[in-house]
Amino acid sequence: MLRAFSSRVRAASSLVLAEVNAAGELQASSLSAISAASKFGSDISVVVAAEDASAAAQSLAGVSGVTRVLAASGAQYKGGIAEVVAPLLKEIQVASGVTHIVGPATPYAKNILPRLAALLDVNHISDVIEIESEDTFQRPIYAGNAIATVQSADPIKIISVRATNFAPAEEGGSAAVEDAPSVADSDLSKFVGQELTASDRPELSSASKVVAGGRALKSTEAFETVLYPLADKLGAGVGASRAAVDAGYVPNDMQVGQTGKIVAPELYIAVGISGAIQHLAGMKDSKTIVAINTDADAPIFQVADYGLVQDLFKALPEMTEKL
Template sequence: MTILVIAEHDNAELKGATFNTIAAAQKIGGDIHVLVAGSGADTVAEQAAKAAGVAKVLLADGAQLGDSLAENIAAQVLAVAKDYSHILFPATASGKNVAPRVAATLDVAQISDIIGVESADTFERPIYAGNAIATVQSSDAIKVITVRTTAFDAVAAEGGSAAIDKAEAVADSGLSSFVGREVAKSDRPELAGAAVVVSGGRGMGSAENFKLLDPLADKLGAALGASRAAVDAGYAPNDWQVGQTGKIVAPQLYVAIGISGAIQHLAGMKDSKVIVAINKDAEAPIFGVADYGLVADLFQAVPELVQAL
């Protein structure tokens, strides 16, 4: 039994989600190979080879793979798929874009967003916004799986010494072309992998008021997040959204400020190790999952908290 993990990267650095996905592969058991598909991605392949538990790295290098177009990456995965019993993707925007194409072409049922491994053919995944856990068993010869990365502790980035083999890059599918990319730059940690997250909700009142969270995030070295209501209201950018339709996070500390705690938001952060909530409504659902709750006016409480820190 050999497992293929699809690396997520930017052609220069291996993304943290890959290490969590390798951890899920270890739970399944068997040899673990990592596919690095990109352009000029030798450094990424070297990083993947050092990851604990990896037996081999496949490096497919070509200009047509450099921009991670889903059609081309899916074709590259399919070119080697027959050699594997399991194909694992991180359940990120990229992984969710490619995995269904691979599963459909292989004519197998994709197993999405797994949070646990019972055996090589049986997995756990959340349903109904995480209110129930489904146990799914698959008899498909090749199992295509996306992994909720917050459910698995990342393997060590150092300590491995896997061989790196070159794989022939597939031709450009011609189905899509790369036009451009606007990358939001921030000195703060990446939201999905941050150890501390400070999130604001509709209770912040405006985009201007959202800046009240900056000093707190600075003090805690935190990433900034937001509820869907705050994003929809224009208080925060889309890539800050935490929840069922946003990013799933599980930091060591999650601070929810002015967030009522709708079920869609809770689905994205309730696995956080410690949850602190500040809300003036004592009946807000967020207090049902919070380890520490403060019923107070956030406009008074947050500055006082910053000063205390």
């Protein structure tokens, strides 16, 4: 049963913005944001906003460390419009006095949190990879070639965290679920629709194995006939370099890199990818990196644990056949 939203002034408390997909299912990155929020103490509230947030709210209530879940359901939340969700978060913060607001460093949260920061007149610190204290954070700059330590004097800290750097929070909680305060629809923007790519493969950001292709594959057909069979044999997610996306070989939701998705799987196979800084920023934290390229001097080999200098059109079918 949902309880009414209550106002409680808190010291060193945190509010986590959870993310759900189009079907209302909780995204794994939300669990990593909860884990990051635990660095600020044991008082963790989580808000989830969706057309129907009930299922996700119940899932969040069972997460260890969560003290309460605020469920915001309504047509105005469909599509995660920042002009609607940000005012919701502001109202919760003003009413409850939370000191830290945390979200995953995904397009969803990184669209909402800067607007919230403007509404609260504080800074937004993005892509946090380590929390040193309640006011000090580490984040990568220059495409990950340097790490900046940032200290915030703002009374409210708003941060987005890289899910790959924080272990997901585990099951074992029994938090109360409450109705979030009501906010009106926005007159500034409306959710019109979206086109989603359906796939049986693991979601790229949370896959334990990733096979990624570059411009050297030369066509969409090559991805389908050469790279996808290997990924399917491994049970891996499929990614791509920015060059492959820009060339139109694959949709942009498959892009790995600084301007794409950040991944850190157990196994990352880079196929026909040269290793530009933009791409390395999105995958260099992978546990084991395998590079396949005809150019022995390609930068990708500098970060690879294993390298194969061979034509991908010969190497991949042979690998697939032997699996």
